[in-house]
Amino acid sequence: MCHGGACPPTPAMARGHPVRSETVKQIRVGLLGCGNVGAAFVGLLERQRATIAARTGVELNISRVAVRSLSRDRDVVLPPDVFTTDSRGVVEDPDIDIVIEVIGGIEPARELVLRSIELGKPVITGNKELLANHGAELFARADESGVDLLFEAAVGGGIPLVRSLRESLLGEPVTRVMGIVNGTTNFILTRMAEDGVSYADALVEAQSLGYAERDPTADVEGYDAGAKAAIIATIVFGSVVVAGDVYREGISGITAHDIDTAKRLGYVIKAVAVVEGTPAPDDHTPPEVAVRAHPAMVPVGHPLASVRDSFNAVFIEGDAVGNLMLYGRGAGGLPTASAVLGDLIDAAVNLSSGGTGRIGRLSRARIRSIDDLESAYYLSMEVSDQPGVLAQVATEFGRFGVSIKSMEQQELGAAARLIFITHVSKESDVRSTLRALRELDVVKDFHALIRVIDEN
Numbered sequence: 136m137c138h139g140g141a142c143p144p145t146p147a148m149a150r151g152h153p154v155r156s157e158t159v160k161q162i163r164v165g166l167l168g169c170g171n172v173g174a175a176f177v178g179l180l181e182r183q184r185a186t187i188a189a190r191t192g193v194e195l196n197i198s199r200v201a202v203r204s205l206s207r208d209r210d211v212v213l214p215p216d217v218f219t220t221d222s223r224g225v226v227e228d229p230d231i232d233i234v235i236e237v238i239g240g241i242e243p244a245r246e247l248v249l250r251s252i253e254l255g256k257p258v259i260t261g262n263k264e265l266l267a268n269h270g271a272e273l274f275a276r277a278d279e280s281g282v283d284l285l286f287e288a289a290v291g292g293g294i295p296l297v298r299s300l301r302e303s304l305l306g307e308p309v310t311r312v313m314g315i316v317n318g319t320t321n322f323i324l325t326r327m328a329e330d331g332v333s334y335a336d337a338l339v340e341a342q343s344l345g346y347a348e349r350d351p352t353a354d355v356e357g358y359d360a361g362a363k364a365a366i367i368a369t370i371v372f373g374s375v376v377v378a379g380d381v382y383r384e385g386i387s388g389i390t391a392h393d394i395d396t397a398k399r400l401g402y403v404i405k406a407v408a409v410v411e412g413t414p415a416p417d418d419h420t421p422p423e424v425a426v427r428a429h430p431a432m433v434p435v436g437h438p439l440a441s442v443r444d445s446f447n448a449v450f451i452e453g454d455a456v457g458n459l460m461l462y463g464r465g466a467g468g469l470p471t472a473s474a475v476l477g478d479l480i481d482a483a484v485n486l487s488s489g490g491t492g493r494i495g496r497l498s499r500a501r502i503r504s505i506d507d508l509e510s511a512y513y514l515s516m517e518v519s520d521q522p523g524v525l526a527q528v529a530t531e532f533g534r535f536g537v538s539i540k541s542m543e544q545q546e547l548g549a550a551a552r553l554i555f556i557t558h559v560s561k562e563s564d565v566r567s568t569l570r571a572l573r574e575l576d577v578v579k580d581f582h583a584l585i586r587v588i589d590e591n
């Protein structure tokens with residue numbers, strides 16, 4: 136209970152009850168990085184500072200900013216003397232209360248975040264690469280030190296996903312989270328599906344619009360989505376999942392033919408990150424978690440199918456809440472800055488009230504192998520156009536217990552294309568079928584194996 140004087144702000148205040156001006160506490164922020172996100176954050180905080188102070192009782196001021204180059208032109212309203220190239224000096228400055236890391240990459244970001252935690256300073260980061268590879272170490276240190284480590288911006292940019300999962304859905308028996316979490320690949324697949332643009336042209340367009348990097352590997356080969364899937368799984372199941380645990384496939388092998396066939400069959404091809412768990416058998420055993428990032432055929436009626444262009448969305452399935460979806464801008468300076476600012480307010484309010492919003496002690500997750508996945512599958516192959524071929528192919532499906540839901544044949548001159556959708560089957564059985572089919576003389580080429588998402 137707080138008697139008179141300057142009471143620390145409470146979460147209720149943070150939700151919009153104005154506080155008296157004499158309770159306003161100054162919080163000094165050290166910003167590491169002032170690129171796309173950092174610069175947008177500086178502008179957003181400038182715009183919102185007074186409102187935040189009135190609502191929460193904390194006034195947020197950027198005291199120091201670490202960058203790589205002091206000579207770079209920056210569109211930010213900060214005095215030149217706040218800039219430095221000494222990022223460690225910013226973290227260790229006794230006048231800095233909270234550190235924001237928007238440098239990116241592993242080092243020096245990891246070392247700076249750890250040092251900040253060691254000094255008892257809350258850290259906000261948008262660095263998915265860092266969390267997906269070193270989350271276990273960082274979360275453990277933050278937990279031991281009782282320091283906030285907040286990372287809303289690391290998944291889904293401006294979409295308030297992490298807070299929704301960590302707070303609103305903390306008690307929810309979440310069974311599956313499935314997201315379109317990479318705007319670049321969603322843009323490319325949308326252009327291919329809606330405008331008949333080739334993969335190569337759509338990629339060039341994404342690069343010219345600034346959606347894709349010059350080296351697009353992290354996006355198109357699923358590394359970015361895989362890192363985000365690892366972070367989502369860690370939050371949802373309260374046990375650490377790292378990037379190396381994630382089964383990953385990219386979209387670079389998806390052809391115009393796959394996209395057209397999907398459309399004809401009532402699906403849209405999307406690059407999805409999927410996280411599924413089975414409840415822990417007891418309090419001492421961590422849950423078994425399946426985490427993957429790959430292209431999938433999503434039924435046109437599924438809410439994720441209508442997520443177009445560079446937008447992101449995350450579809451959450453819970454036993455109690457049912458299905459819900461969060462949708463928005465998954466990247467971009469301002470949307471990401473919005474997530475960083477939300478975290479900063481949380482950390483500042485926690486700091487002034489003596490609390491933390493840490494995620495607690497996390498065990499290491501047990502990871503379910505992709506071989507054990509049960510899904511429907513789309514398979515497309517080229518075969519010799521001669522009598523008896525279909526029977527040979529069907530025999531191999533039957534041999535491994537993979538049941539065919541639908542099949543169609545397209546003439547290709549001397550050859551034919553066979554397209555199958557299977558009933559729900561085990562991934563290991565489908566892969567055994569594939570291996571056996573490749574051994575057949577009549578199978579000339581194998582085009583695609585794409586997982587099919589169930590209707591919801």
Ligand SMILES: NC(=O)c1ccc[n+]([C@@H]2O[C@H](COP(=O)([O-])OP(=O)(O)OC[C@H]3O[C@@H](n4cnc5c(N)ncnc54)[C@H](OP(=O)(O)O)[C@@H]3O)[C@@H](O)[C@H]2O)c1
Pocket residue numbers: 167168169170171172173201202203204205207220222236237238239240243261262263264288289292465466467468471
């Ligand atoms: N951009 C997005 O849409 C987005 C979305 C979600 C999450 N994120 C994450 O947010 C983080 C930042 O992304 P960004 O797009 O803002 O990156 P960015 O534009 O490349 O900016 C990076 C900033 O860090 C500075 N920097 C780099 N190395 C440094 C070092 N050793 N010491 C001090 N400063 C250093 C750079 O300085 P100079 O300015 O002098 O070069 C630059 O200001 C990344 O972790 C990214 O994954 C970004």
